[in-house]
Amino acid sequence: MKITILLYDDMTALDAIGPYEVLSRMPGAEVLFAGLEKGLVTTDTGFLKLSADYAIDQVTATDILLIPGGKGTRQIMTRQPVIDWVRDIHPTTQFTTSVCTGSLVLGAAGLLKGLPATTYWAVLDMLENFGAQPVRKRYVEQGKIITAAGVSAGIDMALWLAGKIAGKELAQAIQLGIEYDPQPPYDTGSPAKASSSIIHLARELVD
Amino acid sequence: MKITILLYDDMTALDAIGPYEVLSRMPGAEVLFAGLEKGLVTTDTGFLKLSADYAIDQVTATDILLIPGGKGTRQIMTRQPVIDWVRDIHPTTQFTTSVCTGSLVLGAAGLLKGLPATTYWAVLDMLENFGAQPVRKRYVEQGKIITAAGVSAGIDMALWLAGKIAGKELAQAIQLGIEYDPQPPYDTGSPAKASSSIIHLARELVD
Numbered sequence: 001m002k003i004t005i006l007l008y009d010d011m012t013a014l015d016a017i018g019p020y021e022v023l024s025r026m027p028g029a030e031v032l033f034a035g036l037e038k039g040l041v042t043t044d045t046g047f048l049k050l051s052a053d054y055a056i057d058q059v060t061a062t063d064i065l066l067i068p069g070g071k072g073t074r075q076i077m078t079r080q081p082v083i084d085w086v087r088d089i090h091p092t093t094q095f096t097t098s099v100c101t102g103s104l105v106l107g108a109a110g111l112l113k114g115l116p117a118t119t120y121w122a123v124l125d126m127l128e129n130f131g132a133q134p135v136r137k138r139y140v141e142q143g144k145i146i147t148a149a150g151v152s153a154g155i156d157m158a159l160w161l162a163g164k165i166a167g168k169e170l171a172q173a174i175q176l177g178i179e180y181d182p183q184p185p186y187d188t189g190s191p192a193k194a195s196s197s198i199i200h201l202a203r204e205l206v207d
Numbered sequence: 208m209k210i211t212i213l214l215y216d217d218m219t220a221l222d223a224i225g226p227y228e229v230l231s232r233m234p235g236a237e238v239l240f241a242g243l244e245k246g247l248v249t250t251d252t253g254f255l256k257l258s259a260d261y262a263i264d265q266v267t268a269t270d271i272l273l274i275p276g277g278k279g280t281r282q283i284m285t286r287q288p289v290i291d292w293v294r295d296i297h298p299t300t301q302f303t304t305s306v307c308t309g310s311l312v313l314g315a316a317g318l319l320k321g322l323p324a325t326t327y328w329a330v331l332d333m334l335e336n337f338g339a340q341p342v343r344k345r346y347v348e349q350g351k352i353i354t355a356a357g358v359s360a361g362i363d364m365a366l367w368l369a370g371k372i373a374g375k376e377l378a379q380a381i382q383l384g385i386e387y388d389p390q391p392p393y394d395t396g397s398p399a400k401a402s403s404s405i406i407h408l409a410r411e412l413v414d
Contacts, residue, residue: 014228014385017255021221021358024252025412031254040258045231047238048224051247051256100386121386138390150386151228152362160392172395173408178221179307179328179357181396182389183345185367188379189388201380205232 001028001165004062004089006082006105007035007052010072013043014151015099016050019066022158025174026166034059036082044070056085061092064161068154069100069120071206077108086111095161096145099154103147107132115142120150121191122203136192152189155180208235208372211269211296213289213312214242214259217279220250221358222306223257226273229365232381233373241266243289251277263292268299271368275361276307276327278413284315293318302368303352306361310354314339322349327357328398329410343399359396362387 035052086109107130139148139157148157163171188194242259293316310326314337346355346364355364370378395401
């Protein structure tokens with residue numbers, strides 16, 4: 001099973017790496033990290049570089065496509081070669097997926113018209129710009145398109161997807177394999193659970 | 208605040224990237240990814256390369272040290288320059304931390320003697336080889352040494368650490384920033400919650 005993950009400058013690393021750690025552990029998985037060009041991309045905090053071993057024009061078909069988000073989404077969604085690539089590769093996939101603002105790239109490629117979808121909590125309304133119906137959920141399955149909420153939501157989405165592809169037992173074993181028994185010391189991971197001052201502070205941190 | 212994360216071949220990417228996404232969002236954070244040598248390291252599933260922008264001998268002091276784990280731990284914990292570096296840099300830190308089998312590197316450097324510590328569930332007993340007291344917890348704080356359980360546990364540990372360093376409000380804002388409101392579709396992230404067949408399958412996936 002060929003899994004292609006788009007990499008680009010100013011993306012959020014965890015958007016890609018969370019699902020990668022889950023999906024790459026399925027037997028037979030092959031993961032391709034593809035950038036607009038081959039080479040290193042620098043993620044959004046500026047300290048981490050990931051290697052795009054492929055240029056997107058080298059990847060013309062894939063079983064799973066995953067588009068991560070991050071502050072670089074605003075740029076990458078205006079790059080016509082990327083939008084064309086997403087539109088062209090989508091018909092070859094079994095699943096076209098996104099994490100966080102990655103869904104805006106799917107939207108820009110015209111894939112979300114009339115469909116329910118989700119994205120990062122702070123930009124949920126932006127989905128309407130692409131004719132999508134914003135839904136506040138951890139992940140939204142709509143046919144073969146699966147959009148996840150912000151950053152860490154990609155882990156939950158990927159576990160669910162692994163179960164769908166490789167069976168519940170295998171997905172459960174992967175969950176144990178990455179010891180994903182979350183015990184955050186706080187409970188402010190959703191705007192519905194955070195005070196207005198925490199929401200304000202979180203928005204400041206993103207900007 | 209200078210945060211140094213060790214990178215090495217066959218490490219598990221999420222061990223490093225989970226805490227990185229949390230700690231790098233603290234105001235004033237500077238993150239250095241350091242390898243035995245400068246250059247790319249290939250993570251354990253073989254598909255992802257991360258860039259070590261520094262060689263460890265270029266980093267002689269740090270505020271936070273983070274040692275990730277993965278199947279490459281067995282190799283890296285036998286490399287004397289790495290063990291010497293961990294031992295030498297530890298006195299300069301405010302916090303010396305590990306995720307997953309990364310604690311075995313701390314153990315090999317002699318830092319865990321007589322101390323409670325944790326690691327990946329499947330190798331918990333190995334901590335005894337280094338005179339540590341194995342504890343089955345999400346993370347264990349012992350003075351300035353903080354060891355986390357497997358892979359995804361680093362996210363929880365880092366949120367807790369961010370709260371300790373930058374205050375509870377900021378850590379809560381970071382949690383919202385990465386939309387960390389975990390909703391895994393299964394509940395098998397700990398051996399205490401998984402059936403024996405799932406535990407068997409998880410061990411097979413690791414090997």
